[in-house]
Amino acid sequence: MGTNIYSTPLKVALFIPCYVDQLYPETGIATLQLLEKLGCEIHYQQNQTCCGQPMANSGFQHLTKDLDQQNQSYFEDFEYVICPSGSCTLHLKEHVFEGKTKVYELCEFLTDVLKMESLEAKFPFKVGLHQSCHGLRGLQLAKSSELVSDRFSKIEPLLNMVEGLVISYPAKIDECCGFGGTFCVSEEAVSAKMGQDKAAEFEAENVDVITSADMSCLMHIDGVLKRKKSKIKVMHIAEILNGAVL
Amino acid sequence: MKHAELAKKLTNDTARTDWHNNSIWWQREKRDKAAFGIPDWELLRSTGSAIKDHVLDNLYDLLLEFEKNAILNGIKVHWAEDIVEHNEIVHSILAMHKVKKLVKSKSMLTEECGLNPYLEKYGIEVIDTDLGERIIQLRHEHPSHIVAPAIHLKREEISDTFHECWGTEKGNSDPQYLTEAARQSLRQDFMTADAALTGVNFAIAETGEYVVCTNEGNADMGAHLAPVQIACMGLEKIIAKREQMSVMLRLLARSSTGQPITAYSSHFKKPRKGQELHIVLVDNGRSTHIHKPKFRASLKCIRCGACMNTCPVYRRSGGHSYHVTVPGPIGAILAPNKDLKEYSDLPFASTLCGACSNVCPVKINIHEQLYDWRQEIGMAGHVETSKKIGIKAMNFVLSHPKVYDIGSKIGKTAISILPFAVNNSLNPWYKSREMPEFPKESFKDWYKKNR
Numbered sequence: 197m198g199t200n201i202y203s204t205p206l207k208v209a210l211f212i213p214c215y216v217d218q219l220y221p222e223t224g225i226a227t228l229q230l231l232e233k234l235g236c237e238i239h240y241q242q243n244q245t246c247c248g249q250p251m252a253n254s255g256f257q258h259l260t261k262d263l264d265q266q267n268q269s270y271f272e273d274f275e276y277v278i279c280p281s282g283s284c285t286l287h288l289k290e291h292v293f294e295g296k297t298k299v300y301e302l303c304e305f306l307t308d309v310l311k312m313e314s315l316e317a318k319f320p321f322k323v324g325l326h327q328s329c330h331g332l333r334g335l336q337l338a339k340s341s342e343l344v345s346d347r348f349s350k351i352e353p354l355l356n357m358v359e360g361l362v363i364s365y366p367a368k369i370d371e372c373c374g375f376g377g378t379f380c381v382s383e384e385a386v387s388a389k390m391g392q393d394k395a396a397e398f399e400a401e402n403v404d405v406i407t408s409a410d411m412s413c414l415m416h417i418d419g420v421l422k423r424k425k426s427k428i429k430v431m432h433i434a435e436i437l438n439g440a441v442l
Numbered sequence: 443m444k445h446a447e448l449a450k451k452l453t454n455d456t457a458r459t460d461w462h463n464n465s466i467w468w469q470r471e472k473r474d475k476a477a478f479g480i481p482d483w484e485l486l487r488s489t490g491s492a493i494k495d496h497v498l499d500n501l502y503d504l505l506l507e508f509e510k511n512a513i514l515n516g517i518k519v520h521w522a523e524d525i526v527e528h529n530e531i532v533h534s535i536l537a538m539h540k541v542k543k544l545v546k547s548k549s550m551l552t553e554e555c556g557l558n559p560y561l562e563k564y565g566i567e568v569i570d571t572d573l574g575e576r577i578i579q580l581r582h583e584h585p586s587h588i589v590a591p592a593i594h595l596k597r598e599e600i601s602d603t604f605h606e607c608w609g610t611e612k613g614n615s616d617p618q619y620l621t622e623a624a625r626q627s628l629r630q631d632f633m634t635a636d637a638a639l640t641g642v643n644f645a646i647a648e649t650g651e652y653v654v655c656t657n658e659g660n661a662d663m664g665a666h667l668a669p670v671q672i673a674c675m676g677l678e679k680i681i682a683k684r685e686q687m688s689v690m691l692r693l694l695a696r697s698s699t700g701q702p703i704t705a706y707s708s709h710f711k712k713p714r715k716g717q718e719l720h721i722v723l724v725d726n727g728r729s730t731h732i733h734k735p736k737f738r739a740s741l742k743c744i745r746c747g748a749c750m751n752t753c754p755v756y757r758r759s760g761g762h763s764y765h766v767t768v769p770g771p772i773g774a775i776l777a778p779n780k781d782l783k784e785y786s787d788l789p790f791a792s793t794l795c796g797a798c799s800n801v802c803p804v805k806i807n808i809h810e811q812l813y814d815w816r817q818e819i820g821m822a823g824h825v826e827t828s829k830k831i832g833i834k835a836m837n838f839v840l841s842h843p844k845v846y847d848i849g850s851k852i853g854k855t856a857i858s859i860l861p862f863a864v865n866n867s868l869n870p871w872y873k874s875r876e877m878p879e880f881p882k883e884s885f886k887d888w889y890k891k892n893r
Contacts, residue, residue, distance in 0.1 A: 214840060217885040218856040219878050224885035228893075240889055243843040250859065251837045253794065253813065254829065255820025263841045333796035341474070342752065342800035344483035368467070372754045376793030381870040382829065383446045383791060385453040388874035389758050390793075393463070419875030 205237040206309070209274035211299065213284040213411075214246035220411050226438040227280040227302055233438075234310055241270040247279075249287035253377045257291065264292050271297050278305050280434050282331025282409045289335075301335055302434055303409050307350040312357070317439040320360030324403035324428075325351065326394070326417065327370045328410035337409065341370050351409060351433065358436060366397035375416035391420040398428060405442065406430045444787040449759035459758055465593065469751040472700025473801065480696070490693045491805035493686050494742035497678065498732060504647040504680045505723065511650025512721060515712040520722045528724045529560040532639070532672060535720055536566055539670050541636040547654065547661035548572040549641030550588055550745060551674050551724060554767045569631040571660035573624055580607045586761030588768055589698050589747035594760050628660070638664030640710075642675035643694065643744070645721075646684050651711035652721065653687060655694060655704040662708050672720045673710065677728045678741040690744065693803035698746040731779045736814045740775045742804040749798035749808055755791055764788060771798035775811040778818070786824035789815035850884050 208231060212224045231238055247267065248260040267288065271277045277299040279285045285301040293299055306312045331337040331351075338349035355363050374380070374390025381387075395417055398406050406421075406428060408414050414430040421428050431440060453459050477483045497504060509519050522528035528551075536544060544561065546552065546568055558568045558579075570579045574592035578585060580603050585591030592600070601615035610623045640661040645652040652673055654661045665671045681690065687707075695701040713719035732738050750756045750770030761769035766777045766785060771792060777785035789812045798808040819825060825833075839845050839858045849855035871877070883891075 212885050214846075214855075214859045218850065218859065219881065221881050221883060221885035221888050225888060228889075240893070242886060242889070245843055245846045246840040246859065248840070251833050251840075253816065254833050255790075255816035255818075255825055256833050256837065257817050258821055259834065259837045260841070263837070266841070266843075329793065329795035329797075333800060340797070340800055342797055344477050344480070370797075372793045372795035372797070374754065374793060376795075378829070378833075379790070379793050383449065383755070384870035384873060385446065385450050386755050386758050386791075387793075389453055389456075389459060390754055391875065415878050416875070418878070419871065422876035423874060 202235070205235050206276060207237045207239065207274065208276040208278050209271055210238055210240045211244065211247070211271070211277050211279035211284065211288065212240070213279065213281045215415070216280065216411055219415070220432065223280055223411050223432040223434055226432065226434040226440065227278070230434055230438040231278065234312070239274065244270055247284040247287045248292060249284060250377055252287065252291060267292050268296070276300060276305065276309065278302055280409070280432060281411060282328045282335050282337060283412060286330040286334040301331055301337065301409055303337060303351045303354055304335060306354060312354065315354070315357040315437060317357070317437060318359040319436050319440070319442070321404035321442060322362045322364055322402060323355065323436070324364050324366065324398040324401055324406040325355065326366070326373060326406055326408040326413055327351070328408050328413045329372050331409045332370055354437060355407070355433070361436070364401045364403050366394065366401065368397065373413045373416050375413050380416060388420070391416050395420040395424065395426070399426065403428060407433045407436055409433050443765070445759065445763050445765070445791040446787065448763035448765060452760040452763065453758060461596070462594065462760055463757040466751050466757045469590070469699070473697055473748055473751060476696035476700040476702065486689060486693060487803055487805055489689050490803050491742065493681060493689060494804045496682060497680055498738060498741055500682070501677065501680065501732065504682055505677060507647040508645055508650055508680055511648065513650070515650045516719065517650065517712065518718065518720045520720060522722055522724045522726070524726050525555045528555045528674065528722060528726070529557055531722050532557060532674070533561060533564060535670065535672055536561070536637055537564070539637060541566060541670065543567045543569065543631070543635045544637050544639055545569050545571050545631055545635040545664040545668065546639040547641060547656060547664055548575055548591070549639070549674055550768060551641060551676050552639070553585065554726065555724070569628070569635070571628055571631065571664060572656070573621065573658060576624060576628065577603060584762065584767070586769065587747060587750055588745050594762065632663045632667050635664065635668050637670035637672065638668035639672045639674065640665060642673050642679050644687060644690055645675055645680050646687070647680055648683050649711065651709050653707060653709050655691070655707050657699070657705040659706050662706055665710065669716065670718050671713070672722065674722045674724060676724055676726070694744055694746050697748040697801065697803040727780055734779070737775065737779060737811055739806050740772065740811060742806055743772050743776070744804060746803055748801040748803065752797040752801045754795065754797070755793065759791070764791070771808045771812070772806070775808055775815060778815050782819060782822055783824050786819045789819060847886070850886065853880065856880060
């Protein structure tokens with residue numbers, strides 16, 4: 197399974213976002229198992245809760261001082277903090293750790309630190325890749341469509357290591373899915389329309405599964421798909437890389 | 443009414459929302475094509491950004507330099523502190539010349555100042571000469587986009603308006619036919635106007651001239667015929683040197699409409715023989731705005747509209763949902779400078795996706811300012827009470843790991859962290875989306891058992 201360029205196990209701390217803990221434990225489990233298989237020594241601080249973004253993006257960052265301090269103290273001793281969410285990673289990076297602790301989104305860590313080149317996983321399906329905004333434009337996990345620069349992606353090569361997997365993109369290759377945290381309820385009409393448009397673009401590509409480095413976007417797209425009684429499933433990229441079966 | 447409610451005027455009509463989304467996305471695609479034609483596009487953006495940063499750092503000196511050179515050129519320079527002064531100055535010039543009819547090319551500043559209704563009160567007929575602006579003027583509407591003010595209208599609707607106002611053939615919505623009708627009508631207005639007013643895209647300090655960009659030549663038609671010419675500009679429209687136009691014009695046209703250059707980029711430097719040329723420099727809050735370190739960069743805006751065209755929210759909610767002169771992402775960071783409470787909804791009319799900052803030709807950090815404005819609004823207490831209570835409850839649970847864990851066991855934590863985790867018809871999530879399924883155990887519980 198996989199490759200690890202480091203001879204001694206890398207000591208890494210897991211940051212599991214609140215909604216992954218509560219709603220999508222399988223994403224957290226896949227992240228943990230994948231990193232273990234790649235030879236990392238995993239530490240999971242069990243008092244952790246949330247990065248603070250739901251409050252901060254609603255205009256209440258001034259209320260999250262206690263939470264920010266908790267997060268700073270839980271993770272300050274680790275060289276690598278890994279989080280299976282581009283959005284939470286970005287918030288921790290820009291508004292909580294502010295350079296003092298290094299936090300990586302999972303794919304970013306696999307690509308930039310572990311420099312993973314192969315993987316034993318099989319997923320013989322057409323997979324739609326949703327590029328979440330915070331991962332894409334915030335963490336620069338890939339080139340966004342607006343920028344005039346060379347194309348790159350830290351996600352696509354990982355999926356290409358999976359046997360049988362075919363990647364497909366929606367027509368608007370990196371438009372927001374419309375989740376946006378509390379935006380999804382405070383701007384219900386626009387948010388839902390964005391989700392419906394996103395789901396329709398993936399349906400037009402005849403994908404079997406939609407994946408992303410952010411489960412919150414997938415939760416939103418899934419909510420729309422289920423309302424339409426669509427057969428398309430959503431799955432966090434960690435699960436596919438960890439050898440999930442459909 | 444706030445943005446979320448106003449957006450429904452468009453979103454309630456799905457077919458129209460799709461049409462609006464697609465026609466604006468087409469603008470974004472044209473921008474992409476034009477931008478990708480320049481391999482050094484990102485360098486051009488950085489250069490444009492640096493030019494405008496320099497303007498903000500040296501605004502006082504540049505304005506005085508501009509004034510000095512403009513006066514030497516024979517331009518009469520006026521300073522207006524606010525909307526009232528601006529409107530009074532324009533009116534006094536027109537009154538002095540007994541102007542009955544004013545032709546006006548596109549100017550978001552005079553929209554900001556409400557100039558048209560002000561002058562009409564004094565019996566002055568104001569004719570907007572940009573085609574899109576003329577259309578919405580006939581319909582008594584406001585612009586929905588800063589570059590394409592009538593982009594929210596279908597040509598059938600424009601046909602109806604022209605039929606009612608000008609007696610064009612009913613039901614004929616051929617663009618060529620409609621444009622010709624507007625041309626004939628506007629031609630009469632140009633010929634009979636007593637004065638012409640234009641906006642300003644760039645005012646050049648070193649030469650005392652200013653530049654107006656149009657695709658229809660309407661600013662030129664007005665300015666070249668009328669005996670009195672007035673240009674109105676916000677203080678931030680200044681740039682230092684004429685050579686910098688080579689950067690700014692390329693950025694503006696490509697970002698705005700996907701053209702390599704606008705059809706007319708007219709430099710006005712001195713009055714024609716026998717003509718009077720006035721320029722009104724308007725502050726209206728800008729000199730306060732420039733002293734807000736987190737928000738001053740929004741004054742770099744060159745009004746290209748690219749952020750609107752790329753914005754997934756704007757495309758689906760329409761310009762009028764922003765209830766302010768400049769809509770879209772840039773409008774949402776400009777408006778709170780004027781009135782934080784009145785426009786407290788606008789920084790939240792975004793998913794913070796960041797596409798706006800990526801297309802901005804002068805690299806304004808729009809999405810970061812949206813985030814920062816949210817903090818200002820939160821601290822000032824301008825958030826709805828229900829949201830405030832929900833957020834405080836959420837923060838309490840998340841700041842207390844023990845409360846979080848106990849809640850997790852009884853299925854309460856998920857509900858308090860998700861603003862939409864109630865399965866009923868009052869839940870805005872559930873209106874169009876199914877709820878996520880709740881798992882048997884949390885990740886933390888799984889971890890305790892398995893590691």
